[in-house]
Amino acid sequence: MWNNVVIVGAQWGDEGKGKVVDALAARFDIVARYQGGANAGHTVVVDGTKFILQLLPAGIVRPDKTAVIGNGLVVNPESLFEEVERVEKAGVPIGKRLVVSDRAHLILPYHRSHEVAAEQARGVGKIGTTAKGIGPCYEDKAGRRGLRTGDLRNFEVFRRKCGEVVAEKNRLASAIFAGTPLEADGLAERYYEKARCILPYLADVSAYLNREMDRGKRVLFEGAQGTMLDLDHGTYPFVTSSSAAAGGACTGTGVGPTRIDAVVGVSKAYATRVGSGPFPTEALGVEGEKIRERGGEYGAVTGRPRRCGWFDVPAARYSARLNDLKALVITKLDILDHLAEIPVGVEYDLDGRTTTEFPSEIELLEGVKVRYHVMPGWQQPTYGVKDYAQLPKKAQEYLRFLADQAGVEIAVVSTGPQRDQMIWMKEL
Numbered sequence: 129m130w131n132n133v134v135i136v137g138a139q140w141g142d143e144g145k146g147k148v149v150d151a152l153a154a155r156f157d158i159v160a161r162y163q164g165g166a167n168a169g170h171t172v173v174v175d176g177t178k179f180i181l182q183l184l185p186a187g188i189v190r191p192d193k194t195a196v197i198g199n200g201l202v203v204n205p206e207s208l209f210e211e212v213e214r215v216e217k218a219g220v221p222i223g224k225r226l227v228v229s230d231r232a233h234l235i236l237p238y239h240r241s242h243e244v245a246a247e248q249a250r251g252v253g254k255i256g257t258t259a260k261g262i263g264p265c266y267e268d269k270a271g272r273r274g275l276r277t278g279d280l281r282n283f284e285v286f287r288r289k290c291g292e293v294v295a296e297k298n299r300l301a302s303a304i305f306a307g308t309p310l311e312a313d314g315l316a317e318r319y320y321e322k323a324r325c326i327l328p329y330l331a332d333v334s335a336y337l338n339r340e341m342d343r344g345k346r347v348l349f350e351g352a353q354g355t356m357l358d359l360d361h362g363t364y365p366f367v368t369s370s371s372a373a374a375g376g377a378c379t380g381t382g383v384g385p386t387r388i389d390a391v392v393g394v395s396k397a398y399a400t401r402v403g404s405g406p407f408p409t410e411a412l413g414v415e416g417e418k419i420r421e422r423g424g425e426y427g428a429v430t431g432r433p434r435r436c437g438w439f440d441v442p443a444a445r446y447s448a449r450l451n452d453l454k455a456l457v458i459t460k461l462d463i464l465d466h467l468a469e470i471p472v473g474v475e476y477d478l479d480g481r482t483t484t485e486f487p488s489e490i491e492l493l494e495g496v497k498v499r500y501h502v503m504p505g506w507q508q509p510t511y512g513v514k515d516y517a518q519l520p521k522k523a524q525e526y527l528r529f530l531a532d533q534a535g536v537e538i539a540v541v542s543t544g545p546q547r548d549q550m551i552w553m554k555e556l
């Protein structure tokens with residue numbers, strides 16, 4: 129029996145983790161997000177009401193669950209409370225069900241301006257970030273000049289630290305760039321005025337989670353983005369700036385690895401990527417466009433069209449190893465219903481060498497040639513199917529092929545956006 133489980137994106141994000149976390153949350157007491165920020169867009173549909181959650185864990189839409197924002201996240205309190213308001217207006221009270229780590233880092237206005245300037249400076253090599261200030265905030269965290277939610281507990285401390293950081297940034301900017309200095313006057317006051325509503329929610333999340341686990345409570349750890357966007361293990365430098373892979377669940381919440389029982393990966397039945405960077409199985413042209421239209425593949429946060437392509441076996445195997453996946457959830461199977469043939473990328477050709485390993489060098493990845501195995505399509509509707517036996521035989525074969533190739537058992541298949549449009553093949 130798995131008490132404490134990590135849900136991780138097995139691809140480049142947007143795998144449908146929001147729905148999966150929402151569905152699984154029924155069997156847990158606490159849902160804890162462990163990294164990222166409002167760059168995520170987790171969609172959950174409950175009784176026809178659509179929630180797009182950016183910072184709040186997807187478990188928040190279940191009124192009997194506690195939602196935790198771990199130390200591994202970067203938080204803009206103003207947008208957090210706008211989100212809280214949106215969820216409450218949609219009829220889901222939050223009250224005391226939200227716990228925010230007092231070690232989570234704060235996004236300040238200068239993080240966004242820094243990000244916009246950095247992306248512009250990169251020109252054609254830009255990463256295509258979500259422009260939420262996420263990267264520069266993590267940069268300040270690693271640079272030991274970040275401000276944390278706990279700093280808001282004492283306004284004088286917050287103002288002093290804020291002034292010191294602005295002064296350091298200005299010294300650096302004038303030494304290197306001679307740019308327009310940041311204005312320190314009034315920044316702390318203006319920020320504090322909007323941010324202080326976070327104070328009643330602050331807690332030592334590590335102490336809280338470990339105590340609750342000692343009492344027998346079950347925790348679902350919710351990852352954002354996906355393994356291939358992980359800062360260390362993804363397609364660097366075209367990655368996000370946090371530890372999106374399962375390992376981040378420990379550093380991002382303060383829970384030891386041996387307290388976690390299993391990791392479940394979420395993957396689409398095909399693949400998508402938003403932003404720049406290598407995407408070996410990308411389907412350019414009409415095929416990709418068709419999937420985009422059928423799958424509604426537009427960013428939940430930015431509205432950007434997602435790049436679409438085929439299931440990538442080397443990426444899936446890589447993700448299975450990195451996260452030690454014990455089960456896979458395959459989402460959006462129904463989007464492939466129309467296809468007569470479905471290519472699956474099974475091997476990479478790297479400079480004449482065939483491999484199923486995912487290479488670390490971006491230059492190799494950019495030049496990779498993919499060998500495809502073409503599966504017959506089922507060309508019958510699977511939308512909303514809840515029973516495996518009701519799936520067309522060819523859809524079953526397709527799923528079996530993905531599981532065999534990835535080396536991970538498929539536990540759940542999602543066939544639509546609603547909570548109950550799922551096939552449970554294995555009890556998790």
Ligand code: IMP
Nearest residue numbers: 141142167168256257258367368402403
């Ligand atoms: P950042 O996380 O805003 O710094 O963006 C870095 C990269 O990660 C860009 O390619 C983004 O498009 C991508 N990214 C960030 N968040 C998500 C997400 O939730 N889903 C998919 N891609 C994301």
